[in-house]
Amino acid sequence: MGRKVLVLNQDYSALSICSVPKAFLLVYLDKAELVAESEQFTLRTVSAEFPMPSVIRLHRYVNLPYKGVMLTRQNIFKRDGHRCQYCGTTEDLTLDHVLPKSRGGKTSWDNLATACKRCNSRKGDDTPDEANMKLRQKPFKPTFLVFLREFSDSIEESWMPFLAKKEKAYV
Missing domain, CATH: 1.10.30.50 (DNA Binding (I), subunit A)
Known part of the structure; x- marks a missing residue:
């Protein structure tokens, strides 16, 4: 189960991405609500069937002073x-x-x-200009939303309304 779930803050802003088991647990423990579910998959136990979360929203606001993308x-x-x-x-x-x-x-x-x-x-030890080599794009620091929207390996269609903020990728 390598699928991912978009986690929204209480105000519906994108907060992070987590695994399906973690998201299901947050919903089951009533710490989050299910905003969107997978149309293709469900979670099954021996005696019950549950919708597989695609987007969840936390019941309590999480104050993050800075949501940056880790430099790796x-x-x-x-x-x-x-x-x-x-x-x-x-x-x-x-x-x-x-x-x-x-x-x-x-x-x-x-x-x-x-x-x-x-x-x-x-x-080598030159700048691109000195080596007569042109960069295809200038290096930049992506914002959290831009990184999720543009560079994540798999984005669910149900995530797009929450990631569709108007931001410039190149500052």
């Missing part, structure tokens, strides 16, 4: 579409510091790009 290797790859940002290949991917660390470049969303080993080696 896999999240950078997702943001960049699992493609080298110099040549476009999907083979032998690694991370490249656009401004090299040796020249003061930070490990941040705005300075990391997906690159294949060949392009990363060719660029």
Whole structure:
């Protein structure tokens, strides 16, 4: 059961994604309500059948001061579409510091790009301009909603009304 469930805060804003068992437990314990259910699947026990949650809403408001997307290797790859940002290949991917660390470049969303080993080696300790290599897109830090909407592996159709906020992906 690798399906995921969108968790909404009490005010219907997207909060996180969790597993189906976790979502079912929150609903069963009356800590959340079922907003949307899967049309294709149900949860079955020996003696009962329950709708499989697709979207749930928490009964209590959870105050999160900052909902950011964690900077990880896999999240950078997702943001960049699992493609080298110099040549476009999907083979032998690694991370490249656009401004090299040796020249003061930070490990941040705005300075990391997906690159294949060949392009990363060719660029070396230069900036893309110095190496005469053009980035396909400027690195950026995605917001939580943009990351869910644009870069998640599987988005249910029932999630879209809650992720359809007007936000710019490229700031």
